[in-house]
Amino acid sequence: MSRFNLALRLLWRDSRSGELTILVLALIIAVTSSTAISVFADRLQRTMTEQTADFLAADLVITSPELQPANWLAKAKELKLDNAQTTEFSSVLIENDEMLLASIKAVSKAYPLRGYLKVTGSDYLQEQTVHQGPKLGSAWVEKRVLSALKLKLGDALTVGEKKLIVSQILTYETDKQGDFYSFSPRVMMNDADLHATGIIQPGSHVHYFFQYRGDSKALLEFNRWLKPQLNPSQRILDIHNDRPELGSALSRAERYLGLSSIVVILISGVAIAMATRRYTERHFNATAILRCLGIKQSEILWLYGCQFMFLGLVASSIGCLLGWIAQQGLFYLLRSLLPQQGANPSWLAVFFGFIIGIAVLLAFALPPLLRLKQVSPLRVLRRELEPLPTSAWLVYGLALAIIGLLLERYTHDLKMTATILGVGLITLVLLGLLVYGILKLAAKLLPQMSLIWRFGLQGILRNTQASVSQILAFSITLVAMVLSFTVRTDLIDNWEKQLPENAANHFALNIFPEQQTAFQQDMLKNGIQHSQFYPVIKGRLVEINNTPVQQVVSKDSQGDNATHRELSLTWSKSLPEENKITGGEWWQNAQPGLVSVEQKLADSLKIKLHDQLTFTVGSQQIKATVASIRVLDWDTMKPNFYMVFSPGTLDAYPSTFMTSFYLPQTQKNVLNTLVKKYPATTILEVDVILKQFKSILTQLTQAINYLLYFSLLAGFTVLFAAVYATLDYRIQEGAIIRTLGAKRSFLTKIHLIEFGLLGLIAGLITVVISEVLIYSLYSKVMHIDYSPNYYLWLIIPIIGSLCVGLAGYSGIRHVVNQSPVSILRELSS
Known part of the structure; x- marks a missing residue:
């Protein structure tokens, strides 16, 4: 002590x-x-x-083609988790001799658990923020549904065998997300009316989303309990995997x-x-x-x-x-x-x-x-x-x-x-x-x-x-x-x-090959800017070098999610926009049997150049050799694909086309014209997603x-x-110089020169180090395009000289005012 x-x-x-x-x-x-x-x-x-949980409308969401098991609800109740459910499917609506393929969403009373919905009335101006979906017997629709089916608020809309009253216009949906092929104008209804529609029958193509909210520890325990029970068609949604742009x-x-x-x-x-x-x-x-x-x-x-x-x-x-x-x-x-x-x-x-x-x-x-x-x-x-x-x-x-x-x-x-x-x-x-x-x-x-200047430089x-x-x-x-x-x-x-003002805010899907040219001409006629048209075939990756993919992939990885569902396969003679080759080479000639794989998926599945991949398309199998590995930019809101094949590889299989395009709010009515002329085509609107992003x-x-x-x-x-x-040291040096007859202004000038030179040299060194580190970070870690900052070579040395010079002057300005006699006496003692 x-x-x-x-x-x-x-x-x-x-x-x-x-x-x-x-x-x-x-x-x-x-x-x-x-x-x-x-x-x-x-x-x-x-x-x-x-x-970001708002983008999923819950803390934890599970998607499944089957109804929720009773033991899931029991476990959620035991852990005091709130739960909700939504059911999504496509259906053709017919009103006033008009027809529209719509995306129907039936929501439970507790939906949304996170986030909110926005609706508006007949004036279209004053939005209301609400935290519950439509009431029993009513429906909320997107504005385009009204114009396409010649309806107005208060009219009846028939969904299957059930008539619903259109009570509100839906302007914002917190969790509008998922498979591009299931998107079309939204109709939201109460799930209590779902049975009366008679639409969902055995074999119907339906997506169920089971949503949970609660304490983080309880959610973690529920997640761990639930994961082993999930079958290949069920999975837990994640903001990083299911919304890659976010x-x-x-x-x-x-x-x-x-x-x-x-x-x-x-x-x-x-x-x-x-x-x-x-x-x-x-x-x-x-x-x-x-x-x-x-x-x-x-x-x-x-x-x-x-x-x-x-x-x-x-x-x-x-x-x-x-x-x-x-x-x-x-x-x-x-x-x-x-x-x-x-x-x-x-x-x-x-x-x-x-x-x-x-x-x-x-x-x-x-x-x-x-x-x-x-x-x-x-x-x-x-x-x-x-x-x-x-x-x-x-x-x-x-x-x-x-x-x-x-x-x-x-x-x-x-x-x-x-x-x-x-x-x-x-x-x-x-x-x-x-x-x-x-x-x-x-x-x-x-x-x-x-x-x-000699004294200033000698100080250094x-x-x-x-x-x-x-x-x-x-x-x-x-x-x-x-x-x-x-x-x-x-x-x-x-x-x-990546997201300029005219970034693509719509996707056109399921365009038949015989309609592709006409569809493109109609878009040009209306002044719509669009990206490249990509042919699309649905297929599943089943083998890597003749080894079943399930034996290679790690559970809950990106590769695991990709192998438990059908992928969108395409082919292209040229490298798609915003793609960069990181391994191998892009094919120069139209040689069939080659495939280019997205890098993160390749890393997850341990796919290397020259590996042989086996895919199933329908009931048939095709094999392709990995010719290159690509990096994708998911942030651009343009069509992206995990797998791109060389021309001629998928010619034997029926395909549709997809593209993305920008459409300002003033031209929204063009969508109704396109949908009427091409009823099988699905138009996906992502304005809200871009706004959130x-x-x-x-x-x-x-x-x-x-x-x-x-x-x-x-x-x-x-x-x-x-x-x-x-x-x-400077106090002692200043005392000696003052004793030899130097004035205070002389001492101030040499200090400014000394610190100014230190700052100038440091500024030049700074530019060199900065350029090296920025290049390394951008090219190796952040994957951002690098370009030299030429203005740094002029600005930074000047800033360094001024900052260091002024700091030095402010810190030692009292040195020149101290008495040389008192300092020398202190030194001698």
């Missing part, structure tokens, strides 16, 4: 003298930033996850939020390391005195370690509190963009922020502290006797280890972790050697420079190793901020490119913008920590 009391007394003395101000500030900002981002990202991701955006945004967290932690860690280095250097003399009084090396380490651990606990607690307040402020600022019901903050995320503070403190502060252990008692007599530097592997190893662990924790992606650490570390080492060489060459320019060259460390520290800070800003901007631009992107974009400010705040702490790290 006596040693602990001594540690606290020394800590109290240092705090009163201002020794720990920068260190504490850097640590608080680090913990505040990491806690705020940790809690905010956790809340945002859980809010988005909860909101799942892909959320996954990419989650990655960026994790990357933003690492950026702030890395920048703050650099500030802590610099502040701790100055602290230890100022305690060399005090430590030497303690050594003379008989304190051992291990006790020295324990003494300062206790101080820093206590300091870390206090600063981390303050940082956690401020981080909590900061994330509440973020949610308040974004209240108009975020969902009304945001997820509650997680105490686990706050605790994780606290742990990050302690871990970052140890990783970045421990190596400089270890130098105090090496202080010799002889330093009392010989002030120039410096302790040996800590070994490089420990200095960089601890920091690298903590950053690597945090990277993996935030991104859950070893590939991204290895890419950032590996490429970044190699680049840093090479650039460190390059900076060292540049400084050595710059020394030869000193004789040709004016006096002010006097301690080349320290200057290289400072330049790399500034570079890491600038790289982190540039990376955060650039990735954010390119990520948003990439999303906007863009809403999520808007929310995430605004959140990412605010996360960038934490990186900037942490970056400024590095600048000031670097200035104060050399403050003692």
Whole structure:
């Protein structure tokens, strides 16, 4: 206890003298930033996850061609889960001598469990948000049903043998999703009226959706209990697999939020390391005195370690509190963009922020502290006797280890972790050697420079190793901020490119081959922009290299879902739009018997180039050799296929065509003309899906913008920590120069030149590192098109020079005002 009391007394003395101000500030900002981002990202991701449940209308949804077993309902009741059910099927409606193929949806009383529906009356303007479906005896229809069947609100609509009163126009359906071949204008009814329609008979093609809502633990237990009972035709819906255009955006945004967290932690860690280095250097003399009084090396380490651990606990607690307040402020600022019901903050995320503070403190502060252990008692007599530097592997190893662990924790992606650490570390080492060489060459320019520039440059060259460390520290800070800003901007631009204003919002399916040319001409006549027409055949993958696919696929994987249903097979002479070859080559000649496989499905099924795949189409089998592996862009809302065959492979089988097209709201009546002329064709409207998708992107974009400010705040702490790290030396140097007759303005100018040059070199290094890391991230991890940022080569060096120069000036401006006599007396004593 006596040693602990001594540690606290020394800590109290240092705090009163201002020794720990920068260190504490850097640590608080680090913990505040990491806690705020940790809690905010956790809340945002859980809010988005909860909101994505709205796209399924429940927390858990199971699709099945059969009615729900009684034991499922019993188990759900036992676990206190709310449940609902919807039934979907297609039916031809006939009214007023008009005919329309419609998608009928019968919903139970509790539907929707999540999300909401929107309806409107005869004025078409005032939408109402409702949380229950149609009442008994009534039906809600999409607007196109009324115009196609010449109906109006209040008229009777016959579904099978049951007459229903059209009471509302359905404008928004929270869970409009599923198989493209089942979509057509929606008619929603109460499932209590379903039996009276007489439509569903044994053998009818019907999709049942069983929906559940409840506590997460109960849902997890129900999920585990249910999975073993599912047959191949039943499966659990998932937002990432069943809505890939949404799942892909959320996954990419989650990655960026994790990357933003690492950026702030890395920048703050650099500030802590610099502040701790100055602290230890100022305690060399005090430590030497303690050594003379008989304190051992291990006790020295324990003494300062206790101080820093206590300091870390206090600063981390303050940082956690401020981080909590900061994330509440973020949610308040974004209240108009975020969902009304945001997820509650997680105490686990706050605790994780606290742990990050302690871990970052140890990783970045421990190596400089270890130098105090090496202080010799002889330093009392010989002030120039410096302790040996800590070994490089420990200095960089601890920091690298903590950053690597945090990277993996935030991104859950070893590939991204290895890419950032590996490429970044190699680049840093090479650039460190390059900076060292540049400084050595710059020394030869000193004789040709004016006096002010000579003194400014000598300030950098006097301690080349320290200057290289400072330049790399500034570079890491600038790289982190540039990376955060650039990735954010390119990520948003990439999303906007994938979903421009005229992005396809309709799909035309089941177009007969003999009607394809006429259908295309009608679209051109009406000025409708469309994508390529793709022939489609339904088939099932059954064997890989003569091995049944069920023996290869992993349960609940993407491949498992794909092999338990029929796939849409197509063929094409040219590579489809938005597809990229990652393995093999696209066929040049029309050679039958070849197939190109989507990469994620190939990885899941362990399919490689030149493997032989067997498919069943109807009652027949066909074999094809894998010629290439493709990457698809699911975000574009264009037709995409897991399997694309070479021309001539599927010619013997009957097919239909599909395409996607953009149709503005003012031309919606064109759909009725097309449906009447081509009654077998199904038109799928995805306007609502696009609207929901863009809403999520808007929310995430605004959140990412605010996360960038934490990186900037942490970056400024590095600048000031670097200035104060050399403050003692600059005070002594300034006193000597002033004693020799230099004016204050001369001293100010050489400091500005020195820091400006440091910032300029750091800016140039930043551009090189940023381009290398961005290229690696885009091409290897995020799969975003890379293009060099030429404007960075001009802007970043200037910004670096100005920021570092101003920070240096603001930090040491009082140096020129100190009396040279008092400083020299202090040195002589």
